[in-house]
Amino acid sequence: MEILLETVSLLLVGAGAFFFAVGTLGLVRLPDLFCRLHALTKADNLGLGLVIAGLLPWAADPFLALKLVLIWLLVMLSGATGSYLIAKRALRGDGEDLLE
């Protein structure tokens, strides 16, 4: 039983790390700011979700488990909101760091 749980956790965390890596690769490969935001929001959201799903069975108490889920929710929320704000600034061309 223990070994089964360990295997599942390992697979989930491994898959999560894979999606983080692909997201980062996307950051390098994709052609412009908007496409890169796609890679960041979606790949990282799934990557973090998988890592946290893999860690959940090992949480020492329910509080810690809740905290892990909460971390995922907050990162997701800030990721989606942040990417919207970045895309908006870039579209309107009024971001200070976008002067060319």
Add this chain to the structure above:
Amino acid sequence: MTIAWRLLGFCGLWLIFTGWNPGSWMIGVPSVLLATWAYGQLVGDSRAPSAARTLGFVLFFLRESVRAGVDVASRILRPRMRISPGFQTYRMRLADPSARVLFIDSISLLPGTLSADLVHREEIRVHALDATLDLAPELADLERRVGRLFGEELTKEKHGHV
């Protein structure tokens, strides 16, 4: 009454973040008060969705998150990336403030789409990794689900391009 629930909710969040350390409430109490106040300012008079509907949306959201991650990963990993990026405009019909925020945020986390701007309060500029597809049907479906979550029924026919 709702204020009491919000206070309780934020206290619970603080407890989850910091554990049982009593000293943490030095910062915790002002934070909870500030969060409760800010929440009241931002949320307006939105209705809170029911537990059953929330669960339904969460399941849908999880499924779509996996699809979105796999989709973007498969595009990135191909030797010649399969993308033709571009913008489309979608007219949002949701009126409830919380529903609108959830809709705009969800667009960015679901497959192939990213909400980039909101013009005239209802036109969302959506960036797509593959803009050759018509995004409207999928966005309308998401919008209906978000609307249902907040008790807002949207009719089928009105969606579409601007």
